[in-house]
Amino acid sequence: MARWQPDAPGRLADAALDLFEEHGYENTTVIEIAERAGLTKSTFFRYFPDKREVLFGGGTVTGLLVEGIAAAPPAAGPLDAVADALDALGRTFFTVDRREFSGRRQAVLNANTELREREALKRIDLTASMIEALNRRGVPSVTARVAAKLGTLIWEIAYDQWIDTNNSEGFGPLARQALADVRAAGAVC
Template sequence: MARWEPNASQRLSEAALELFAERGYENTTVQDIAQRAGLAKSSFFRHFKDKRDVLFGEDALLEPLLAGIAAAPPQAGPLQVMGYALDAVGQEVFISERRSAVARRRTVIDAHPDLQEREGLKSMSLTAALSAAMERRGAPGPLAEVSAQLGILALKMAYERWTEPENTDGFAVVARQAITEVEDAISAVRSRAQ
């Protein structure tokens, strides 16, 4: 096998997702992934720490989310800011060419409790980063935290809908629907509290 192969990281990720779907996460080895990708096992470890890192390695969501928050107009309300963040993720990460890979990733994680736990930890980390970004925009601590949590809720809702096999809408559409539903839920809670 060649020492250097173009797109090795992407090939390894695709091979891993295929094998996780075929054999299950626990029944797939690093060697299996490398072989499927046509690479040496050592190539795998140049790109990933372990097979779980294929699913949770570099967080591709963080930078676009933060960029979207920073790009939101100063007069935007908290959920509008989160809408800008989700728009940025839709333009950079959740693009139509990646939908099948993202859906396979979701299926693998949904089938394995340890991976679900790791996904939850990732969500907590993103929430903390979004809260800090909202504070940098001038939102007081509690408002920044609640805004971040609601933004992550909308992100989760949009992610789940976008990866459903019957969905034909782009991520931006389902993300805006999720933001609207979160806003509607807040209004419903307020009206019942009065």
């Protein structure tokens, strides 16, 4: 692969995922990832601080969720603002062309304790970012915490369904269904 080709971060992520599947996360080096992508080690480190982060999108999902919460209609309640942000995430990030990569990525994460721990920390950061975004909308602290934690749960449910190869539904509709299911569960609890 020529070094001048565009989308170095995407190429690095694809190369890393391939190598993690072939040799295991622990047995893959940054140099191997860079070489597979047709890039240099220094190019790798320009985009990612370490080989773990190549699978975590550099905060893209968090940024999109925060933007989506901020862009929600002013009259939207806290959970509806989060749902609007999840819809936007489905339109811009969790697209059909990312489904296969995401499913493969999740399999690699599931096979490695260090990566599962990193994923858990990323979800904590995601929740904290949603809380802050809701606070900026004037949502009281406790309400923002509840809405953000429910939003993270909704995201997890929708994501797990979205990466399932037997499912062809888009992320946004799955998130809306998960929201309805969470609301229904809350009504009976």
